[in-house]
Amino acid sequence: MFKHIMYYDWLLLWANRTLAVSVSLLTLFTAFALWNGAQHVSFQRQTLAVIQDSSQKTSSALQAAVHEIEAGKPYTGNAFQNPQSPYPIGANKGARFATLAPEPLALIAFGQSDLLPYYYRITMTKKQSLYHAEEIENAAILYNGNFDVAFVIVYLVPLLIIALSYNIVASEREQGTLAMLLSSNARFDSLVLTKYLFRFALVDAAFSVVLIVGLLLARVNLVEAAPQLGLLLLTTLLYAAFWFALSFAVNSFGRNSGFNAAILVGAWLLLVLIIPATLSVLATTLHPTPSRVELITTTREASDAAKKRSSQILSKFLEDHPELAPKDKQVDAKDFAVIALTAQMDVDKTLKPLQDRFESQLQAQQSLVRFYRVLSPAVFVQHTLNDIAGTGHERYATFNAQVVRFYADFQQFFVKKIFRQEQMTSADFEQVPAFRYQKPDAPLLGWSNILNLSLLLALTVVCAGVGLRRTARLQLVYAVA
Amino acid sequence: MITHVFFIAKKEIADLLRDKRLRWSALTLYVLFAVALFSGWQYFTQTKPRHADAQAASYQQWLAQGSKNPHSAAHYGFYAYKPVPLLAVVDKGMDDYLGNAVWMEAHKQNNVSNRTAQDVADVSRFGNITVGFVLQFLLPIVIILLTFNAVSKERESGTLRILLSTQTSGVQILVGKGAAAFAAVFGVIVLPMLLVSAGVMMLAVGGQDFVASLPAFGVWVLFVLVSVVLWIALGLVVSASVRESGAALVVLLGVWTLGAFFVPRLSGSLARTLHPTPSAFAFNEQIIFEKANGVDGHNSADERSKALEARVLKQYGVDSLSQLPVSFAGIALQEGEESDYLVFDKNYGNLFQIFQRQESVMEALNLLSPVLAAQSISRALAGTDTDKHLHFTNNAEQFRRVIMKTMNDDMRDNGAKDKTKRDFGYMASDELWHKIPPYTYSQPGVGFVLGNQVLNIASLLAWTVGTLGLLVWRGRLLKP
Numbered sequence: 001m002f003k004h005i006m007y008y009d010w011l012l013l014w015a016n017r018t019l020a021v022s023v024s025l026l027t028l029f030t031a032f033a034l035w036n037g038a039q040h041v042s043f044q045r046q047t048l049a050v051i052q053d054s055s056q057k058t059s060s061a062l063q064a065a066v067h068e069i070e071a072g073k074p075y076t077g078n079a080f081q082n083p084q085s086p087y088p089i090g091a092n093k094g095a096r097f098a099t100l101a102p103e104p105l106a107l108i109a110f111g112q113s114d115l116l117p118y119y120y121r122i123t124m125t126k127k128q129s130l131y132h133a134e135e136i137e138n139a140a141i142l143y144n145g146n147f148d149v150a151f152v153i154v155y156l157v158p159l160l161i162i163a164l165s166y167n168i169v170a171s172e173r174e175q176g177t178l179a180m181l182l183s184s185n186a187r188f189d190s191l192v193l194t195k196y197l198f199r200f201a202l203v204d205a206a207f208s209v210v211l212i213v214g215l216l217l218a219r220v221n222l223v224e225a226a227p228q229l230g231l232l233l234l235t236t237l238l239y240a241a242f243w244f245a246l247s248f249a250v251n252s253f254g255r256n257s258g259f260n261a262a263i264l265v266g267a268w269l270l271l272v273l274i275i276p277a278t279l280s281v282l283a284t285t286l287h288p289t290p291s292r293v294e295l296i297t298t299t300r301e302a303s304d305a306a307k308k309r310s311s312q313i314l315s316k317f318l319e320d321h322p323e324l325a326p327k328d329k330q331v332d333a334k335d336f337a338v339i340a341l342t343a344q345m346d347v348d349k350t351l352k353p354l355q356d357r358f359e360s361q362l363q364a365q366q367s368l369v370r371f372y373r374v375l376s377p378a379v380f381v382q383h384t385l386n387d388i389a390g391t392g393h394e395r396y397a398t399f400n401a402q403v404v405r406f407y408a409d410f411q412q413f414f415v416k417k418i419f420r421q422e423q424m425t426s427a428d429f430e431q432v433p434a435f436r437y438q439k440p441d442a443p444l445l446g447w448s449n450i451l452n453l454s455l456l457l458a459l460t461v462v463c464a465g466v467g468l469r470r471t472a473r474l475q476l477v478y479a480v481a
Numbered sequence: 482m483i484t485h486v487f488f489i490a491k492k493e494i495a496d497l498l499r500d501k502r503l504r505w506s507a508l509t510l511y512v513l514f515a516v517a518l519f520s521g522w523q524y525f526t527q528t529k530p531r532h533a534d535a536q537a538a539s540y541q542q543w544l545a546q547g548s549k550n551p552h553s554a555a556h557y558g559f560y561a562y563k564p565v566p567l568l569a570v571v572d573k574g575m576d577d578y579l580g581n582a583v584w585m586e587a588h589k590q591n592n593v594s595n596r597t598a599q600d601v602a603d604v605s606r607f608g609n610i611t612v613g614f615v616l617q618f619l620l621p622i623v624i625i626l627l628t629f630n631a632v633s634k635e636r637e638s639g640t641l642r643i644l645l646s647t648q649t650s651g652v653q654i655l656v657g658k659g660a661a662a663f664a665a666v667f668g669v670i671v672l673p674m675l676l677v678s679a680g681v682m683m684l685a686v687g688g689q690d691f692v693a694s695l696p697a698f699g700v701w702v703l704f705v706l707v708s709v710v711l712w713i714a715l716g717l718v719v720s721a722s723v724r725e726s727g728a729a730l731v732v733l734l735g736v737w738t739l740g741a742f743f744v745p746r747l748s749g750s751l752a753r754t755l756h757p758t759p760s761a762f763a764f765n766e767q768i769i770f771e772k773a774n775g776v777d778g779h780n781s782a783d784e785r786s787k788a789l790e791a792r793v794l795k796q797y798g799v800d801s802l803s804q805l806p807v808s809f810a811g812i813a814l815q816e817g818e819e820s821d822y823l824v825f826d827k828n829y830g831n832l833f834q835i836f837q838r839q840e841s842v843m844e845a846l847n848l849l850s851p852v853l854a855a856q857s858i859s860r861a862l863a864g865t866d867t868d869k870h871l872h873f874t875n876n877a878e879q880f881r882r883v884i885m886k887t888m889n890d891d892m893r894d895n896g897a898k899d900k901t902k903r904d905f906g907y908m909a910s911d912e913l914w915h916k917i918p919p920y921t922y923s924q925p926g927v928g929f930v931l932g933n934q935v936l937n938i939a940s941l942l943a944w945t946v947g948t949l950g951l952l953v954w955r956g957r958l959l960k961p
Contacts, residue, residue: 036750047760054766112603115578115596119762134594136761138836139578139867140843142598144749145606155742167727258727262626265734269622272742274513276607281520283602291528292595293535293582296560300542358600365602379604386603393603 005194013199022160023206029156030207033149034214037107040146044102044118051097051119062094063429070426084423087337090124090414098122098403098435103390104225107218108232109150109382111391115142120403122435124411125344128299128351130403131292131358149211150385153236154378155272158243161203162264165247167257168195169471174257182474189471192248196467200244204237211236227444228388235388238456239381245460248467254474275376279369287364290357302350306343314342324419337418345411359397366393370448377459380452387449398440409433485649489657490664497627497665506623507670510615514674517610521570522681528569532562532581540919548908551888551896552814558586558884561877561920563593566864567694568701570682572613574865577605583874585881585920587888588772588818590825592761593874612678613859616671616705617852618741621712624666625733628716630726631658632959637726642961651959655717655952662713671709675702696927701862707945708855714948721955740850748846752839764832771824782817789816803903808896810904815889822882829878833871840867844936851944854937861930861937868933872925884917891916 013019065083069075075082083089099119106113117133145151169192172178182188215222215229222229250263306313318325332338373379386392410433417424497503539560546554562582569576580593598605608614632655635641644654679698683691716733723729759767773782793812794800802809847853860866896907931938 032747032750036754039754043757043760047762051762112606115598115606132594134580134592134596134599134761136592136764136832137758138752138839139575139596139870140840141749141753141758142578143575144745144843145608147746147750151746159738163731256727258630258725258730261727261731261734265738273608274610276604277610278516280602280605280607280609281516283604285520285523288527289600291531292597292600293531293562296582296584296595297535297538300539304542362600362602369602369604373604379607382607383603 005191006198009195009198013202018164019202022164022203026152026157026160026203026207027210029147029152030149030210030214033147033152034107034218036146037110037148038218040110040114041102041107044106044113048099048101048119051099055095055097059094059429059432062089063426066424066429067426085337086414086417086422086424087340089424090411090418091340092123094429094432095121095123096406096410096432096435098399098406098437100396100399100437103228104220105215105228105232106389106391107220108148109385109389109391110146110148111150111386111389112393112396113389113391114146116396118399122403122407122410124407124414125340127344127348127355127404127407128295130400130407131295131355150382150389153239153385154382157203157207157236157240158268158272159265161240161243162247162261162268164199164203165196165244166251166261166264168192168199168247169251169254169474170257170260173254187472188474189468192251192471193464193468196244196248200241203244204240207236207240208233231445231449232385232388235381235384235453235456238453238460239377242377242456242460242463245463245467249463249470252467252470252474254470271376272378276379279372279375279379282372283365283368286368287361289361289365290354295351295354295358298354299347299351302347303343306346306350307339310339310343310346313346314338317342317345318419324416326420332421335418335421341415341418345415359400363397373452374455377456380455384449384452387444399437402438403435406433406435485653486657486660489649489654490661493631493658493661494664497661498669500627502626503623503665503669506626510619510623510670511674513610513619514612514615514677517612517615518570518678518681520609521573521611522685524573524576525565525567525570526685529565532564535560535582536562536920543917544911544914546911546914548910550905550907551892551909551913552587552810552905554909554914555587555814555885555888558584558881559920560584561873561880561922563870563873564922564924566869566924567682567686567690568697568863569865570685571611571678571698571701572859572863572865573609573611574613574860574863575867575870576865577601577609579865579867579870583877585877585884587814587885588821590821590829590878590881593870593877612674613856613863616674617708617855617859620666620670620709621737621852622734623670624662624709624712625716625730625737627662627666628658628713629720629730629733631662631717632720633724633726633729636724636961639961641959645959645961650956652953652956654959655721655956659710659713659717659952662716663709666709666713667706671705675705697862697864697930700927700931701859704855704858704862704941707941708851711851711941711945711948714945714952718948718951718955721952721959736850737852740852744846744849744853745843748843751846752842755842756835756838758835758839759832764828768824768828771828772821775820776823776827785816785820786813789813803900806897807893808904808907811889811891811893811896814892815886818882818885818889825878829874836867836871844940847937848940848943851941854941854944857937858934858941861934862927864924864930868930869924872929873922876922877920880920887916888913 062083069084075084079085081088081093083093097119102113102118114135114137117135120130120133122130167174169178172181181191211232212222212229246267247260247264250260250267255263369379370383373383383392387394413431413433416422417428539562543554543557543559546557549557560582563580565576577598578596581595581597583593584591630637632641635644641654645651679691682694682698686694715736719729719733720726723732771778775781775785789812790802790809793805793809794802797805797807799805844857847857857866861868891909891913892904892907895909896904899907902908
């Protein structure tokens, strides 16, 4: 019997072109989203390639210049630019870049990748500049959000599902076929369930095929990205199942199709907009991050203070770090580099509590969102998709933490040189620390994503259960009412 | 004729006020309005004093520099903070994604940076609830729910036939229903919300500043009303044209969703692809290159400084720089600044042109939906959009140039008086720092905003006039 239902449902969908239109739209949207994502990712990759190229060139040019001096050619330029002197190298010319390369599936979700910096220029001075780094982008584009695959999945797929299913029960009544169905031998609830399952299977299969073909066309190495792809398909499957189940539950109340459509679109609006926006207000109200404006004022105050008492700071510093004093001579307390560097380290120390508060408050906001996101599958599906793409908050937080540690290492290298009054040798240029992003050990399918997906499954089961129970109770009276 | 419209409207209002849909949707909207207004009020009352205090602190730090070479002071510089406009209470617009502060220092035009969005949880990317959002995005849904079956239910229950068989024309029926819906939506939802918003704004800044913002707020209210009229007309047109109520609802929700969710992302993504924004790295590298080699790439800084030296020596009729009665460093620094202006004007000009081209793409696509044009106009009037941001950016840069010129001119005039402390050895005193006034920024007026929004205003009005035209046309064709 189910074969019959599916066959006739297929004929029906085919005849009224609903399916053809839905699948074509889905293909079109996904294609555009993938193309848009691919553009963005290739722009980031190109930018990183240019940066790597240029910083390599600068570094080898400096090394070559020192090599020449070592070979006996005297340096004639400005003393502040001397490549043998560690201060100008560490403070400006020998800057290193800390970069975060896009992951293989980055093109499916922009996440925070268009907003947060994915490269930093690191010098030994101005740790605070890390907090002011940002990529140039038109605010209107950031505000509008991106047309990426995650948008198609989180926002558009549910709408298509609603369009395909909002009147499955109601239309039977509106066409007058319901009475016949209810009085026949076949169980009406299994008939409706079959229709839902059939449409769900069609939508999910179509979307999965479109997605895989699209990713292949976008030249993503799917073998390498197999775990991510698997999780992507699983998430999409469960999310689509949830929306079909919700639609089933709404339909089972036996109201007319207009009412069903309004309720479903209302639910959609609640999940994709109202809950997330309210969560955002809640998070920023309960855990406000300190303002960057405050950071600016405090930095200036700290720098001014540090400059005024630089000699004091220096002697305190040398007490704490006797190993940094040169072996056979005194640290030159009048040396510009020594003064500037000690002042900077003092500023770093003063700012640390404030900078830590940025991280801790943002972390608190994020935890609050993590906790309450159970209220909206749209939010946690978006989070899971960001994790798959490697563009979520966590990855950027890890990157930033590593950048701050790297800054300390980089500074330390030059502090030793400057305090010991050593010069940069051509061999030293290879010893200057270089940044490498360390991928955390956490598995892709961590407990938080497992929790999300189980929750999605639970919601689906509950909705489908309500749908089944209520459809089974639909009486003939309803059909003719 | 008027009496017919009046009677229909009177009956419809009575119906609507009894209608559960109005009660429940108004209640939901009020809850969201409360969240929106609270968050707008909080944003304004926290950010405004923060920026004002920081601005004052930055100026105090500038004044307290003590004895210093003017060029060191120029390097120290100070910060300009973008003041938060009062109307941000009702429409925060893109403020989270626009920078807040710019460092005005020697040799560099810095970007206005420090976006709030980087410091808030990622869930904010789903969107923000503002009063403007409630009135321009969510209110249309309420209007849709109230109007989608306004005509079709009369048809379905057969009352339309009776109505049309009296002296009443189809146009009168639709106009009467429209007037009733407007009165109900305005009286129950819009007016109270506007009054409360105005009250909160007045409490936030006091009467005088509130009065100063009244013209912008007045125009803002006007556009809110235009969009209410537009959505009511659209709801009635669809209700009169589509046979089944359910189908009418689906069509209307489709139009709404398209504008609220689909087009913005589509237009943003298209705009970026058609007119790509350069990376910050590439942008800065280009500026560094042009500063060293001249805007045309053929005039190196070295050559420029040699030519300047020769010119100055000739002008003062002396043979060496040490014989000059003025500080050559001061002249050279100002000359350097001025040649850098060309570089900044060109590069920032190009960048802002890219932004403007992107905006044009988005504006063109805004024609697809009236919600988007209304949203753009709203945030422009609130002063939370890109145009106002660029206005601030340019204003701050002009101020930076005044600081630099004052410092360099002082060095030129006084940096050679004491022969033992020439140029960078010369120390200026507090008097010079006081020559720079505190930085203030005043927001452009309503005229500036309307001038920038011509296309959006035209698009919103075209939608409104077009829909009203359709309403009359459908009214004439109205059949039972």
